[in-house]
Amino acid sequence: MKELVCIDCPNSCQMIIEEFGDEIKVSGNLCKRGVEFARRELKNPMRTISSTVKTIFPDTPVLSIRVSNEIPKDKIFDVMKEINKVVITKPVSVGDIIIENVLGLNSDIIATSNIF
Amino acid sequence: MKDYDVIVIGGGPAGLAAAISADKEGARVLLIEREAKLGGILKQCIHDGFGLVRYGEKLSGPEYAQRFIEEFHIRNIDYSVLTYVIGIEKTEHYTVRVVNTKGVTCYRTKTIILATGCRERTSKQISIHGTRPSGVFTAGTAQAYINILGQMPTKKCVILGSGDIGLIMARRLTLEGAKVCGVYEAKDSPSGLTRNILQCLEDYNIPLYLSHTVTRLFGEDRLKAVEITKVDEKMAPIFGTEEIIECDALILSVGLIPENELAESLHVEIDPRTKGPACDQDFMTNQAGIFTCGNALHVNDLVDYVSESGELAGKAAARYIYKDREYISIDTDNEFLYFLPQKIHIRDIENEMTFYFRSNQVLKNALMTLSVNGKQILKKKYRNLKPPEMETFKLDISQFKLTGDDKVTAALKGENP
Numbered sequence: 048m049k050e051l052v053c054i055d056c057p058n059s060c061q062m063i064i065e066e067f068g069d070e071i072k073v074s075g076n077l078c079k080r081g082v083e084f085a086r087r088e089l090k091n092p093m094r095t096i097s098s099t100v101k102t103i104f105p106d107t108p109v110l111s112i113r114v115s116n117e118i119p120k121d122k123i124f125d126v127m128k129e130i131n132k133v134v135i136t137k138p139v140s141v142g143d144i145i146i147e148n149v150l151g152l153n154s155d156i157i158a159t160s161n162i163f
Numbered sequence: 164m165k166d167y168d169v170i171v172i173g174g175g176p177a178g179l180a181a182a183i184s185a186d187k188e189g190a191r192v193l194l195i196e197r198e199a200k201l202g203g204i205l206k207q208c209i210h211d212g213f214g215l216v217r218y219g220e221k222l223s224g225p226e227y228a229q230r231f232i233e234e235f236h237i238r239n240i241d242y243s244v245l246t247y248v249i250g251i252e253k254t255e256h257y258t259v260r261v262v263n264t265k266g267v268t269c270y271r272t273k274t275i276i277l278a279t280g281c282r283e284r285t286s287k288q289i290s291i292h293g294t295r296p297s298g299v300f301t302a303g304t305a306q307a308y309i310n311i312l313g314q315m316p317t318k319k320c321v322i323l324g325s326g327d328i329g330l331i332m333a334r335r336l337t338l339e340g341a342k343v344c345g346v347y348e349a350k351d352s353p354s355g356l357t358r359n360i361l362q363c364l365e366d367y368n369i370p371l372y373l374s375h376t377v378t379r380l381f382g383e384d385r386l387k388a389v390e391i392t393k394v395d396e397k398m399a400p401i402f403g404t405e406e407i408i409e410c411d412a413l414i415l416s417v418g419l420i421p422e423n424e425l426a427e428s429l430h431v432e433i434d435p436r437t438k439g440p441a442c443d444q445d446f447m448t449n450q451a452g453i454f455t456c457g458n459a460l461h462v463n464d465l466v467d468y469v470s471e472s473g474e475l476a477g478k479a480a481a482r483y484i485y486k487d488r489e490y491i492s493i494d495t496d497n498e499f500l501y502f503l504p505q506k507i508h509i510r511d512i513e514n515e516m517t518f519y520f521r522s523n524q525v526l527k528n529a530l531m532t533l534s535v536n537g538k539q540i541l542k543k544k545y546r547n548l549k550p551p552e553m554e555t556f557k558l559d560i561s562q563f564k565l566t567g568d569d570k571v572t573a574a575l576k577g578e579n580p
Binding site for chain 1: 362464465
């Protein structure tokens with residue numbers, strides 16, 4: 048039996064997880080996202096990260112970005128290394144892909160603000 | 164002098180939502196923003212988690228703001244950036260005097276919505292002994308350096324206070340290669356949301372020390388070290404527990420306070436519990452035609468509720484007709500940290516009313532009741548109530564046919580864990 052707090056939303060449900068081989072039983076969650084969170088958290092914890100990339104534009108020296116899908120928790124610093132290699136030289140809009148399929152993790156690095 | 168129905172002061176999430184909502188009601192709206200870009204503090208809140216309530220998505224701050232900015236521009240609402248309000252005069256309506264690169268301009272308006280957001284408490288407000296070197300930042304300032312200017316403010320730092328921005332900055336600084344020695348909190352429970360303790364501190368092995376505070380700064384030009392001391396239940400430092408930690412920055416996340424400068428100049432009544440204006444269900448203050456919303460009203464933990472209050476205030480301001488209002492106040496017990504609105508105007512009650520509250524302490528299996536003349540009209544159960552996590556509910560109060568003699572009370576009961 049394990050205790051986990053679901054971080055999927057601000058409700059922060061305190062959950063109790065019972066494992067039966069490959070199956071799990073979750074209690075204390077308010078919605079089904081808690082079950083999905085528990086399943087991932089036990090096998091392969093996933094997280095999102097947000098950061099910035101450099102630009103050549105003096106008015107906007109950095110552009111905010113995030114991952115489009117969650118990435119494995121243990122790959123966070125590897126992905127940060129890729130993010131820190133980028134320099135933006137052209138205007139971009141919210142949602143534009145900055146790095147496609149970063150490190151083959153099925154997640155893109157996307158812009159979260161604009162540079163006109 | 165140009166005439167408006169509604170002037171919104173502040174172009175962050177509350178002001179944008181208020182302006183859009185007032186425009187939808189057909190009002191002539193002007194929005195005034197002192198920075199160069201719309202979006203307010205969301206511009207630098209690049210982490211995700213915004214919009215879960217409103218859109219069911221985890222957006223970053225700039226993305227959340229962009230949705231409102233786009234709608235604002237589609238509606239062609241008048242606005243003026245890099246513009247600062249220097250004074251408001253009450254005449255027949257209100258005259259708002261602003262200054263920008265074109266000089267001083269006056270606008271006349273029937274109503275004003277104060278959407279000025281909140282400010283961080285600074286080191287001057289928490290009295291730390293020692294020298295006054297550079298390297299002491301509020302979490303929001305450190306956030307602006309990294310996320311807007313692309314400059315690292317520290318290599319090795321201590322964070323004082325466990326507010327959400329401090330927790331988020333602990334993660335952000337770690338991602339960018341700085342060493343965060345620890346987050347120190349004088350209270351015996353964290354101020355920030357549980358999910359932020361987990362995903363910002365535990366995920367990155369950043370220690371959280373409760374009942375600890377910074378008692379002294381060392382360093383001449385730049386901060387060299389801080390002294391950390393344990394505190395007792397009354398938050399008084401315990402002699403003999405001092406510890407010196409070398410660092411080049413102290414980052415403060417010690418609370419937010421609604422920005423009331425303009426409200427005070429208009430003699431708006433301030434609630435000592437929210438530290439923002441007292442208001443009715445239309446978000447109107449005790450000054451006729453002066454409305455408030457968002458973090459200027461009370462510090463919210465989710466932007467979704469900031470937008471909601473902006474929309475409600477915008478709609479109410481657009482529909483505002485000058486008529487004397489008759490009020491009854493809502494009496495609340497001490498289990499509430501605060502309860503909004505503070506009063507109900509009882510003539511022409513429209514639709515449902517939105518309430519916001521926080522508990523004073525952690526409560527399990529709590530029961531919140533609303534009563535009229537001692538008779539319960541609403542009961543709500545909560546599994547967990549925590550001061551950092553705001554609760555909200557809606558209720559159609561027109562059905563109770565309130566009169567000036569009625570007494571409305573809110574009560575909260577629960578178990579201490």
